[in-house]
Amino acid sequence: MDIKSVYDIAGRAMAAQLVRLNTVASNLANAGSTTGDPKTTYRPLKPIFETQYSDLVKKNGIATVDAVEVQEIGREPIKSYMPAHPAADEAGYIYKAAVNVDEEMVDMMEASRQYQNNVEVITTLRALTMRTLNIGK
Numbered sequence: 001m002d003i004k005s006v007y008d009i010a011g012r013a014m015a016a017q018l019v020r021l022n023t024v025a026s027n028l029a030n031a032g033s034t035t036g037d038p039k040t041t042y043r044p045l046k047p048i049f050e051t052q053y054s055d056l057v058k059k060n061g062i063a064t065v066d067a068v069e070v071q072e073i074g075r076e077p078i079k080s081y082m083p084a085h086p087a088a089d090e091a092g093y094i095y096k097a098a099v100n101v102d103e104e105m106v107d108m109m110e111a112s113r114q115y116q117n118n119v120e121v122i123t124t125l126r127a128l129t130m131r132t133l134n135i136g137k
Contacts, residue, residue: 019067041077042097
């Protein structure tokens with residue numbers, strides 16, 4: 001893996017957290033969705049992260065993270081008996097997306113904070129670089 005700088009490390013981490021925030025947004029948007037068929041019910045998504053190490057990790061200790069895949073969680077839809085619902089199947093059941101809103105909110109706050117941390121790393125690095133350049137003037 002060719003990781004060149006702190007900017008590359010923070011940029012990759014920010015991109016991974018953006019994928020995480022997008023999956024949370026998708027899950028929250030579909031939290032209340034219902035269907036009459038368990039096969040077509042929305043399934044919550046979670047990103048899969050993978051640590052990417054530099055070629056010289058033993059020398060420089062550089063590593064970052066990438067979101068390599070987004071997978072459905074294996075949760076079964078929530079089955080509810082509502083025969084008057086327009087989407088109910090012939091037995092009177094509807095199926096709700098198995099999205100845990102509290103869990104998604106916690107995940108959103110954590111991903112947002114991780115993104116902010118990486119923005120702070122880049123901001124600090126830029127300020128230090130500018131100070132270093134001003135020393136030579």
